[in-house]
Amino acid sequence: MILEVADIRIRPGQQAQFEEAAHRGLSTVIAKARGFRGYKVQHSIESADRYLLLLEWETLEDHTVGFRGSPAMAEWRGLVAAFFAQPPFTEHFKLVALPGTS
């Protein structure tokens, strides 16, 4: 399992509209993508315009190849890109297991 973290800054004052659009896109467009396992939308307490989208994918390629190479990518961006104050910063993460566990 891979965690995609999209660090997003939106235009000021558009929180409610962005949250609605993000949830709609995540629960309709992205939810249908192969390998997609779930998501959380996290809103910064200190930075009102900052969100972290935490998305779980079965494999890295399910996101970077499968989703990004599909028409769903444009559909998703069509829903949310207008709210972005700057391009999101996205990286992928692997859970580090506790020593002695797997």
Added chain:
Amino acid sequence: MILEVADIRIRPGQQAQFEEAAHRGLSTVIAKARGFRGYKVQHSIESADRYLLLLEWETLEDHTVGFRGSPAMAEWRGLVAAFFAQPPFTEHFKLVALPGTS
């Protein structure tokens, strides 16, 4: 519930030692803090020196007042600060509920 996200860059090549120290500090020092509910250590796939520590707290103040004002803060930093390439960037987040849910 509050999510603390600590965005950490470590000195190159010290992944194994940092991961061991972080797990030890989280599972011994921070685990005893009031309001602490759990953690994950996430390692970036694209940036070998980057980690996200995701910590759950009952309230914001459990971290910012209770933990940061306790001797445990210095104990934790004593375990991990030597690995930091720069000061960590930490913010707190609230889960955004799906529209129509609470």
